[in-house]
Amino acid sequence: AQSVSQHNHHVILSEAASLELGCNYSYGGTVNLFWYVQYPGQHLQLLLKYFSGDPLVKGIKGFEAEFIKSKFSFNLRKPSVQWSDTAEYFCAVNEGKAAGNKLTFGGGTRVLVKP
Amino acid sequence: DAGITQSPRHKVTETGTPVTLRCHQTENHRYMYWYRQDPGHGLRLIHYSYGVKDTDKGEVSDGYSVSRSKTEDFLLTLESATSSQTSVYFCAISVGTKNTEAFFGQGTRLTVV
Numbered sequence: 001a002q003s004v005s006q007h008n009h010h011v012i013l014s015e016a017a018s019l020e021l022g023c024n025y026s027y028g029g030t031v032n033l034f035w036y037v038q039y040p041g042q043h044l045q046l047l048l049k050y051f052s053g054d055p056l057v058k059g060i061k062g063f064e065a066e067f068i069k070s071k072f073s074f075n076l077r078k079p080s081v082q083w084s085d086t087a088e089y090f091c092a093v094n095e096g097k098a099a100g101n102k103l104t105f106g107g108g109t110r111v112l113v114k115p
Numbered sequence: 116d117a118g119i120t121q122s123p124r125h126k127v128t129e130t131g132t133p134v135t136l137r138c139h140q141t142e143n144h145r146y147m148y149w150y151r152q153d154p155g156h157g158l159r160l161i162h163y164s165y166g167v168k169d170t171d172k173g174e175v176s177d178g179y180s181v182s183r184s185k186t187e188d189f190l191l192t193l194e195s196a197t198s199s200q201t202s203v204y205f206c207a208i209s210v211g212t213k214n215t216e217a218f219f220g221q222g223t224r225l226t227v228v
Contacts, residue, residue: 105157
C-alpha cells in the first residue's frame with residue numbers, strides 16, 4: 001500500500017522566514033501529488049498539484065513544490081511566510097483510477113508563524 | 116466550486132448507539148470518499164464510492180458502513196459507536212478532468228461519550 005511521510009510534525013518560524021516542508025511517498029509508479037492546507041477550524045483546501053511536466057509547480061499564496069522522482073519526494077516551499085500561513089499542511093498522493101482515485105495522506109505538519 | 120454539504124456539522128452521541136453522517140453533493144461527481152482526521156494521523160480513508168451502489172473499503176473501515184443509493188448522497192454509518200471513533204469526519208469528491216483532485220466538505224465533528 002502507498003505510504004506518505006512528512007518529516008516535520010511541527011514547525012515554528014517568524015514572519016519573513018523561508019519555509020520548506022518535506023514529503024516522501026513510497027509508490028514507484030505514476031502518481032499525482034498534492035499539497036493541501038487546513039487553516040484553523042476549516043476544511044482542507046488545495047494548495048498545489050503535480051500531474052506531469054515541469055517538476056517545479058507553483059500554487060496559490062506564493063507556495064511552490066518540487067517533484068524529484070529519483071527521491072520520491074515532493075517538498076513544499078515558500079520563500080517568505082506570513083502570519084496568515086499558520087495552518088496544518090498535508091501532502092497527498094493519488095495512484096489513479098485503477099486505485100479508485102484515492103488520496104493517501106501524510107500525517108501533516110503544523111506550521112506556526114510568529115508575527 | 117463543487118458543492119458539498121455535510122450533516123450534521125457537530126454531534127455528540129453515546130457509546131453503542133448507531134450514527135449516520137450524510138454527505139450531499141450537487142454536481143453529479145462519480146467518486147465520493149469518507150475520511151477521518153485524527154491528530155498525528157493526517158486523513159485516513161474509511162470508505163469510498165465510485166458510483167451508485169458501488170463502494171469499497173479504505174484503510175480504516177472496521178466499524179463503519181456506507182451506502183450510496185443516489186449519485187448525490189453518500190452516507191457513513193457507525194454501526195455501534197465507540198470512543199475510538201471520536202474524530203472529525205470529512206467527505207470528499209473527486210474533481211478535475213481525470214478525477215484525481217479531491218474537494219472536501221466542511222467536516223463533521225463527532226464525539227462519542
